Amino acid sequence: MNESAAIPRPTGGPAVTTPLLQTVGLRKSYGTQVVLDRVDFGIDAGAVKAVLGPSGSGKSTMLRLMALLEPADDGSILLHGREIGTESGRAGAARLPERRLARQRAEIGMVFQRFNLFAHLDVLHNVTLGLTAVRHVGKAEAAQRAQAMLERVGMADRMRHYPSELSGGQQQRVAIARALVLEPSVMLFDEPTSALDPELVNEVLVVMEDLAAQGMTMIVVTHETGFARRVAHEVALFHSGVIVEQAPPERFFTQPEHERTRAFLAHVH
Ligand SMILES: Nc1ncnc2c1ncn2[C@@H]1O[C@H](COP(=O)(O)OP(=O)(O)O)[C@@H](O)[C@H]1O
Ligand SMILES: [Mg+2]
Structure with missing residues (x-):
């Protein structure tokens, strides 16, 4: 949502909309290294946020x-305003059992930098696996839904190919179809084009x-600032486990408030 289209807020009051997915005070350390330091981050339904950072x-x-x-070590994650991953009780927040986590x-769909397709399965079965094995959808229906999703990413003519027979860009499009077929309410992309040859990034x-x-x-x-500028409603800059700046793309790229953002942009441009 860009600012002009945003739902108006009562002056001085809290936002009217609940973010679809949100972190509150999220903390994570590995050993003595603090990797996330009380991160508050959220995304509204239908919005696109680009996350940049070294x-x-x-x-x-x-x-x-x-x-x-x-x-997480501390803090919470909310989906549609409800805590997920943990359950807060008198003793603090406890991690949910695996069965509930799976549900x-x-x-939440996720696409990784390295496509992580199953090498021993063809394209069709890479996409149907989540439906048949996790959702218990029948084979025929799963194949139908997978085909529709593969059409959407332009890969329906490669259903019988194995990942090793595809380019990186094609594999990544299959990975996107695999996530989408489960009908997630939000998609998380972690540098989806960083492992691709430059000529395959665009597809x-x-x-x-x-x-x-x-x-x-x-x-x-x-790291695709052109994409962030064109497609994102908001752009956030991470630095050392904190969000340094968050703004609509026009402002983020042309009038950044923070020195760190200016330095980062000078470096990528
Ligand atoms: N499983 C892990 N064990 C130990 N350190 C990790 C682990 N995952 C990430 N880190 C460290 O946490 C920091 C942040 O990593 P990461 O979230 O991957 O950064 P980014 O995606 O911005 O490059 C890095 O210093 C990384 O080495
Ligand atoms: Mg990373």
Whole structure:
């Protein structure tokens, strides 16, 4: 949502909308290294947020925590305003048992830098596996839904190919279809084009841009500033585990408030 389209707020009051996905005071350390330092981050339904920042600043860690792939040390994650991953009780917040985590994870689609397709399965079965094995959808229906999703990413003519027979861009489009077929309410992308040869970047960005145009809620960690500028409603800069600046793209790229943002932009441009 850009600012002019945002739902008006009562002056001085809190936001009217609840973010679709939100972190509150999220903290994570590995050993003595603080990787996320009380991160408050959120995304509204239908919005696209681009997350920029130097390597090692905590971007992937935030996505992994939001996708419930790892527990946070402190803070909470809210989906549709409800706590996920943990349950707060008198003794503090406790990690949910794996079965409940699995159910909550289904709402959050994730696409990684390295596509992580199953090498021993063809394209069709890479996409149907989550439906048949996790959702217990029948084979025929799963194949139908997978085919529709593969059409959406322009890969329906490669259903019988194995990952090793595809380019990186094609593999990444299959990975996107695999996440989408489970009908998540939000998609998290962790540098989806960073492992691709330059000439293959665009075919993946086009698919993502199309997804955004259709109203998918998306958080995209990326170094593609052109994409961020064109597609994102807001851009956030991470540095050393904190969000330094967050603004609509016009302002972020042309009138950044923080010295760190200026330095980062000078470096990438
Ligand atoms: N599983 C892990 N064990 C130990 N350190 C980790 C682990 N994952 C990430 N880190 C460290 O946390 C910091 C942030 O990593 P990451 O979230 O991957 O950053 P980014 O995605 O911004 O490059 C880095 O210093 C990284 O080395
Ligand atoms: Mg990363």
